Amino acid sequence: MRFWQRLRVRWQTYPWVGILTALALLFYALTRLIGLAQFPIYFFSDEAVQTLLAADFLRDGLRNYDGEFLPTYFENGGQYNLSLSVYLQVVPYLLFGRSVVVTRATSVLITSLSALWVALLLRRAFGSRFPWLATLVLMVTPTWFLHSRTAFETALATSFYAGFLYYYLRYRLEQPHYLFHAVLLAAFTFYSYSPAQMIIAVSVILLAAVDAPYHWQQRRTVMRALGLGLLCLLPYIRFQLTYPGETLRHLEIxxxxxxxxxxxxxxxxxxFQEYLRGLNLLYWFRPDPPDLIRHVMKNYGHLWRPGLLFTLLGVALALRHIRQPSYRTMLIAVLAAPSGAALVGLGVTRALVMVIPATLLTALGLEWAMTRLSQVLAGWIPSRISLNALGALAFAGLSLQGGTMLQDALQNAPLWYRNYGLNGMQYGAREIFEAVQTYLQAHPEAKILVSPTWANGTDNLARFFAGDPVPFALGNIDAFMDEYHPELENLVLVMTPEEYERARNSPKFTDIHVEQTLPYPDGRPGFYFVRLRYVENIEAILEAERQQRRALVQGQITLPDGTLAQVAYSYLDMGEIQHAFDGDPTTLIRTYEANPLRVNLFLATPKVVSRLILRVGGTPTRVTARLWSPEATEPMEVSQEVGETPLPRDVTLDLPAPLEVVRMEIEVFSMRDGEPAHVHLWEVRWQ
Structure with missing residues (x-):
């Protein structure tokens, strides 16, 4: 009852503040929910996998794929990086099933809390007369407009970070017990998105340092909050004990x-180079930021470009009032925001948290400018009236811009960028799989092979739209170009334009018939439903090509000590031969089809070798090396077999005695596979 009494008193005291803030929140929600399936124009696999993992989690009795009950993290693309975002999709999936709107709307409803939290921050921490300014500035922040309409986990982390800042400042300025709320929101941020772990850590360390005297005064509350924090860390500790080395593997990926x-x-x-880039105003405000185009609103920049002056004013105000906890906390949030991205490389999704302090600083700068302008006008118009008029003008202007941005996105975004493929917008998930299901309804006997090359995680997208089991297969024309598959004549292949051109120009196929096309948003053909068959002498053509590929490729490499060496190696379809000798354990080479992989090395300068160390894949593998000394007519041969492991590993071949080597032949044989097969090699080095 006391809560509602306080709320009623505040409403009666500031009725227009409440009304305008409520309207701002409504406008914010509308700009996120209207046309939710149409913009962004792609539906990305990282969105689909949230709902798929939630569905599989329920199917498997609240366990992940490893059988772990109520897991801390779920596997996504070979790495454990999804947590809270999956759990949040469970109830919507149970109630409404799978759809683009449900998956995205779940995220939108949760991330809309950020619009409320920034308004409350502006009101309670800064005493603003216009708290709705923060909501509306956040509404028109371009990168937030885009990402808050997706189901990307970075949007969840950003929203929870806003809540963390809000409750921390309530602890700092009002009641100590709000620290418990801040701890919970910090935990939500931590488990929402992996780069946010670093952001929260930096924020907590800096806030603990600068507010140390206050924390000491509230040490009993702080100690209990630390206990709550340790409790929140238990799932993470369990994860580290269950999957040791997974964090390093994530960085390796x-x-x-x-x-x-x-x-x-x-x-x-x-x-620090990446970190400082994340603090660079040019990165955030330039109209064409250097990010993947699917994470950019064309010509808008990442932050609200018309508000740049107000952002600078807000920063100046924060520096001027740095002794005040509220302003100081905003500066700390700015400093923490790029820290997670700097561990790998700056990208807007990894540094999206920046929109929260940027929004608040911009709103503070805008309100300061409005206040000063009303004082200038005081000679003609009473300052209170002029300030309210300026506030109404700001409300109308920001609301109008939000509506204009929504209209622009829904009408023009499909044509902002014309690269709709893998390296661009990855457009077509809903369109392709709905068309495939329609085709199957009309031709139930058809066997369809859908190309996976136009997007990441097309297997997840297929499951999301077609359900389990998927009534078609994934694959593309390339598999039929190098090996003979007699079933080709009975297939309908869904091809990208590039694949269709390769098939049309290849001498291996004939009777190519296009049954249907799906256009890109700009009207160009985007996907082809194709039937075709082999030419009569296809097996002879393929055998001739196979013999040609088995011949070793000649080349030259630079060894880590700077000397040159001649090399002959199996034909590769991934990496360059230099990658096997560059000292970098994250680069690799892969054979096109040869098993074993062969590398023959001819050294211009003899090397004394005691052991060879090769980093190979996780399949059962036999590694063999033959080494020649300058005068030898027969090589020294060493070999070792290793079993299966989930990760790449080093295989060490010890020589009986150190040997001066001028030539070596290396074979890496995948014991589980025949030929053709892909054999991986990360690194070759010797001691």
Whole structure:
């Protein structure tokens, strides 16, 4: 009852503040929910997998794929990086099933809390007369407009971070017990998105340091909050004990420079280089930021470009009032925001948290400018009237811009960028799979092969739209170009334009018939439903090509010591031969089809070798090396077999005695596979 009494008193005291804030929240929600399936124009696999994992979690009795009950993290693309975002999709999936709108709307409803929290921050922490300014500035922030309409977990982390800041400042300025709320929101942020772990850690450390005297005064509350924090960390500790090394593996997958063989000083230099880029105003406000185009609103920039002056004013105000906890906390949030991205490389999704302090600083700068302008006008118009008029003008202007941005996105975004493929917008998930199901309804006997090359995680997208089991297969024309598959004549292949052109120009196929096309948003053909068959002498053509590919490729490499070596190696379809000798354990080569992989090395300068160390894949593998000394007519041969492991590993071949080597032949044989097969090799080095 006391809560509602306080709310009624505040409403009666500031009725227009409440009304306008409620309207701002309504406008914000409308700009997120209207046309939710149409913009962004793609539905990404990282969105689909949230609902799929929630569905599989329920199907498997609240366990993940490893059988772990109520897991901390779920596997996504070979790495454990999804947690809270999956759990939040469970109830919507149970109630409404799978759809683009349900998956995205779940995220939108939760992330809309950020619009409320920034308004409350502006009101309670800064005493603003216009708390709705923060909601409306957030509404028109371009990168937030885009990402808050997706189911990407970065949007969840950003929203929870806003809640963390709000409750921390309530603890700092009002009641100590709000620290418990801040701890819970910090935990939500931590488990929402992996880069947010670093952001929360930096924020907590800085806030603990700068507010240390106050924390000491509230030490009893702080100690209990620390206990709550440790309790929140227990799932993470369980994860680390269950999956040791997974965090390093995650950095390895992302090719973080922290795992590169370079001095610590160089790594720190790269970290601060990326970190400072994340603080660069040019990155945030330039109209064409250097990010993947699917994460950019064309010509808008990441932050609200018309508000740049107000952002600078807000920063100046924060620096001027840095002794006040509220302003100081905003500066700390700015400093923490790029820290997670700097571990790997700056990208807007990894640094999206920046929109929260940027929004608040911009709103503070805008309100300061309005107040000063009303004082200038005081000679003609009473300052209170002029300030309210300016507030109404700001409300109308920001609301209008939000509506204009929504209209622009829904009408023009499909044509902002014309690269709709894998390296661009990855457009077509809903369109393709709905068309495939319609085709199957009309032709129930048809066998369809859908190309997976136009997007990441097309297997997840297929499951999302077609359900389990998927009534078609994934694959593309390339598999039929190198091997003979007699079933080709009975298939309908869904091809990208590039694949269709390869098939049409290939001498291996004939009777190519296009049954249906799906257009890109700009009207160009985007996907082809094709039937075709082999030419009569296809097996002879393929055998001739196979013999040609088995011949070793000649080349030259630079060894880590700077000397050159001649090399002959199996035909590759991934990486360059130099990658096997560059000292970088994250780069690799892969054979096109040869098993074993062969690498013959001819050294211009003899090397004394005591052991060879090869980093190979996780399949059962036999590694063989033959080494020649300058005068030898027969090589020294060493070999070792290793079993299966889930991750790449080093295989060490010890020589009976050190040997001066001028030539070596290396074979890496995948014992589980025949030929053709892909054989991987990450690194070759010797001691």
């Amino acid at each position: 992302l090719r973080s420079y922290w795992l590169q063989p370079m001095p610590l000083s160089e790594k720190l230099g790269l970290f």
